[in-house]
Amino acid sequence: MCGIIGAVAESAIKPVLAGLGRLEYRGYDSSGISILSNNEIQTRKVQGKLNNLKNMLSVQPIDGDCAIGHTRWATHGKANVINAHPHQCGQVSVVHNGIIENYLQLKQQLLQWGHHFKSSTDSEVVPHLINHYLAQQMSQEEAIEKTINQLKGSYALGVLINGDSNNLYAIKQGSPLVISQGNDGAYMASDAMALGADSGKIYYPKDNELIKINSHEIKLCNSSTNKKIHYINNKHCTKVISKGEHSTFMEKEIFEQVDLLKRLSVNNHASDYSKINFNALNKITIIACGTSYYAASVAKCWFEKYANILVEIDIASEYRYRSPIIINNELVVFVSQSGETADTLAALQYAKSKKAQTLALVNVANSSIAREANFSFEIYAGPEIGVASTKAFSCQLAIFYKMAIEAAKQRAFIDKAELNQLALNFAQLPYIMEKVLQRCTDMKVMAEKLSTYSNILFLGRGVLTAIAQEGALKLKEISYIHAEAYAAGELKHGPIALLDENMPVLVIAPKNELTDKLLSNIQEVQARNAPLFVIGDSSIREYINLQENEFFELPSMPESILPIISAIPMQLLALYSAQMLGRNVDQPRNLAKSVTVE
Ligand code: F6R
Numbered sequence: 001m002c003g004i005i006g007a008v009a010e011s012a013i014k015p016v017l018a019g020l021g022r023l024e025y026r027g028y029d030s031s032g033i034s035i036l037s038n039n040e041i042q043t044r045k046v047q048g049k050l051n052n053l054k055n056m057l058s059v060q061p062i063d064g065d066c067a068i069g070h071t072r073w074a075t076h077g078k079a080n081v082i083n084a085h086p087h088q089c090g091q092v093s094v095v096h097n098g099i100i101e102n103y104l105q106l107k108q109q110l111l112q113w114g115h116h117f118k119s120s121t122d123s124e125v126v127p128h129l130i131n132h133y134l135a136q137q138m139s140q141e142e143a144i145e146k147t148i149n150q151l152k153g154s155y156a157l158g159v160l161i162n163g164d165s166n167n168l169y170a171i172k173q174g175s176p177l178v179i180s181q182g183n184d185g186a187y188m189a190s191d192a193m194a195l196g197a198d199s200g201k202i203y204y205p206k207d208n209e210l211i212k213i214n215s216h217e218i219k220l221c222n223s224s225t226n227k228k229i230h231y232i233n234n235k236h237c238t239k240v241i242s243k244g245e246h247s248t249f250m251e252k253e254i255f256e257q258v259d260l261l262k263r264l265s266v267n268n269h270a271s272d273y274s275k276i277n278f279n280a281l282n283k284i285t286i287i288a289c290g291t292s293y294y295a296a297s298v299a300k301c302w303f304e305k306y307a308n309i310l311v312e313i314d315i316a317s318e319y320r321y322r323s324p325i326i327i328n329n330e331l332v333v334f335v336s337q338s339g340e341t342a343d344t345l346a347a348l349q350y351a352k353s354k355k356a357q358t359l360a361l362v363n364v365a366n367s368s369i370a371r372e373a374n375f376s377f378e379i380y381a382g383p384e385i386g387v388a389s390t391k392a393f394s395c396q397l398a399i400f401y402k403m404a405i406e407a408a409k410q411r412a413f414i415d416k417a418e419l420n421q422l423a424l425n426f427a428q429l430p431y432i433m434e435k436v437l438q439r440c441t442d443m444k445v446m447a448e449k450l451s452t453y454s455n456i457l458f459l460g461r462g463v464l465t466a467i468a469q470e471g472a473l474k475l476k477e478i479s480y481i482h483a484e485a486y487a488a489g490e491l492k493h494g495p496i497a498l499l500d501e502n503m504p505v506l507v508i509a510p511k512n513e514l515t516d517k518l519l520s521n522i523q524e525v526q527a528r529n530a531p532l533f534v535i536g537d538s539s540i541r542e543y544i545n546l547q548e549n550e551f552f553e554l555p556s557m558p559e560s561i562l563p564i565i566s567a568i569p570m571q572l573l574a575l576y577s578a579q580m581l582g583r584n585v586d587q588p589r590n591l592a593k594s595v596t597v598e
Helices: 013-026 050-059 103-112 125-135 140-148 249-255 257-266 290-307 342-353 368-372 391-411 416-438 440-450 464-479 488-493 515-526 538-542 559-580
Strands: 003-009 030-037 040-047 066-072 087-089 092-100 153-161 167-173 178-181 185-189 201-203 211-213 218-220 283-288 311-315 330-336 357-362 375-378 455-460 482-487 505-509 532-536 551-553
Touching (some): 003 013, 003 092, 013 030, 013 185, 030 050, 030 092, 066 153, 125 140, 125 153, 140 153, 185 211, 249 257, 249 559, 257 416, 290 330, 290 464, 330 342, 342 357, 357 391, 368 375, 391 559, 416 559, 440 532, 455 464, 464 505, 464 559, 515 532, 515 538
Parallel strands (some): 283 311, 505 532
Antiparallel strands (some): 003 066, 003 185, 030 066, 087 092, 092 153
16 A cells, blocks of 8 residues: 655655655555655656666766655556656645545536646546645745645655755555654654654654654644654664565564464463453444454354354444444454555444444554554564564464453353363363474475365364455465355355366364264265365364365364364465465565555
8 A cells, every 4th residue: 555755854856765664565556756856846756666766876866855656546547657656746745645525526626726637547637726825925834734624534744845944744544554763864654664763763644643754853834733753763674574484474474473373372461352341242343344354253153152252243334334233342443564555444433423432453552543543462473574464363262262262251152171271172172283383394395286176165163264365365365266165065055167177275174063064065076077185183074075285184183273273274275376386475466565546
């Protein structure tokens, strides 16, 4: 998704380029930079990767002490140089993250006033409006305020204005923005990850606070307030995150899960979860998008099974549009790795407006969702760089598992022995996961065969249906193989029509109370000549004849931790299939790490 960074510092181009580099993980298709020096704004923009911009800057260098930069993830208009940011009009250059929903009306008005547009973006109306008001002798601050009062939608803006002194302005509405005062300069960015080592103190502006940054100061300068900026310490990791011995961040993050879970099992954070009075709750609603939503699906099964709490789950982009009923003593939980997902944030704001108690489960402690919710828990996965979520998923599940144990304890729904067993199962988790990862070459062999197909059907039963869905999502997002997932019992209600020798079916088949039912579903698949692949318990092979490359063995393990463990072969399958097909594993096409538009 779009990323923005701005700097007022000596040779500002350096921190801006470095910041754009740190934003690369979010996914983008073009980039650009504007610099203000000697009363002139100069801009360089390119399509494609940041290296193209660096190459251009080495041929056509620019320098100055006030700069803005942008990585664009196309929404309005194709991914090309003209649509790349910054967009300039007269004395004004702008970078924008978000969507200006009423840009067509604004553009119409500006066209009538005689403005000419170069790009197809929604963003270009912003420098035109500011420039228009500057031409009416408004001050820089007045022109920006007048402009943003007309904008509908969500935005974080970095604005350079050529004037008496070199000023960089930043303002936001609904989209993430962070300001930082360092020793060598002052900075603004859409993501604290973009800030470098010179960013000890940070400030998260509130909606519509206008921040002016120049070489003397950082100032809040809305016409109606004289508030001061209160900085907090930057908790974000500013050191360079490397892939280590791994070929991709995704691979590194998959193999890191063992250590993360070891850490989570030693530090039980029980004092956090016991802050929730589960006995007083009538219902929990869990809201999220994508992979985080599948974590919510698993959590629903755990809370219901072990703590007898009614749990509803919802997709964040749908929640506030379907008139949800919020009852007394309902806890609404928002799960988001990035903590910035626009749909999840908007759903949270909706729930708060209905007076619901809200809890955020995030990987980024100071993220917008963490700050907005009544209280928040961290999942302690550390920065996740690969676009496809892997370790954050396991850590989300791990925290939900612990919360479910706490809920079961408070509500005394299961006896003490069972409760202790759930905790013991959790302690075994990293060691069983290690065994699964040691079998990664078995998954490479399966991926070699599966990646030759264009479509794959995933099946699971019970709580593992969510893992089948997560596996299908992971595979399609990074290998671009079309994959869909169903609860195995649903096969005969429609998807079975797809089965033939070109439609492989991958089944998660552990040994549990649903094994016999699953074996019947597997018979239905084999009877239709569909190639069968199984991730499951060794005992399954007594019933089904499978080649080595059609079977991935899950070690025996307690039922309660099956969802966390069986996600691992799914992640490996996606990784190896994508690698075999020569895909960009860490930055798959069209996707962004942090989805900050609705
Ligand atoms: C898939 C993936 C996405 C995210 C989704 C929500 O691998 O990463 O589906 O899970 O965009 O993101 P967060 O959790 O940051 O709200």
